[in-house]
Amino acid sequence: MRISHLEWGCIPTTNKPVPAEKLALSFFCAIFLLMNNRPIKVDPHGLSGADNSYYKVGGPNYPPGFGYVAFGEGGVDDAEDADVILHEYGHALQDNVTPGKYGSCSTEAGAMGEGFGDYRAASNNNTTFDPACIGEWDSVPGCLRRVDTKKHYPENTINECHADGEIWSGALWDMFNSIGKFKTDSLVLWSHDIIGKNTSIENPTFCDGAKAIIKADEQIYASANKTAIIDIMEKRACYITERKGKLMFCETSDNKCGQLRFFHMLFDRVPHLFRKAMSPFKCAILFL
């Protein structure tokens, strides 16, 4: 399976002068061309009839970063559904630049992996029929998952990566609708590269993912989309907030925001208006 990287808006080789703005983009396109630039082995009937599909690594032939894809069946063959193909290819893209970092399903990293796969399906298969519906051919009637839920972190998490992934895919889909496909695609892909190169991050959290997107925006677009990204992330969780012009990054453990998770157990869900009223303590309150 090989999908053209021209979908990222990369500029074909040309002898004509290229405007400076496009030259900047072509630099990043060159990076994207190197991202998962390999044939991927695919088995369209690889799960003995089970109704599931996966991107898998393991053994000497398929080390982290270089896995294969197996599609199942069960009713409609999974390999017939473009959303499922794009989702699994999303795992391959992500794993290739962050080997093994997004693999564990019970973690926020796993949820971001599933969320990215679903976002990628929606972003690249943006049909007029319910574009936020993922896997409608495979799971007819209905959707396998959606990228436009109102799920919020952490009260809507259930520690299952596909379900919790709707939080992450929802944030990315909000970005898609706010700043557009190309910018969102390029920011998310570049953020994976940032996470991949950060040796201090082994198991990225939602917060790490959001921070990496902010960093990617700084590097690619000179932070032109920072406000939009922060607004979107704030609505989904206490990933990142801004107070008195200063960015605050909310970690998920051993700091003030992490400790306030305890109060979430007591209050379950703080009404939105109360959160607004407590805006001076926005970072902490949004985490509840």
Ligand SMILES: [Zn+2]
């Ligand atoms: Zn998946």
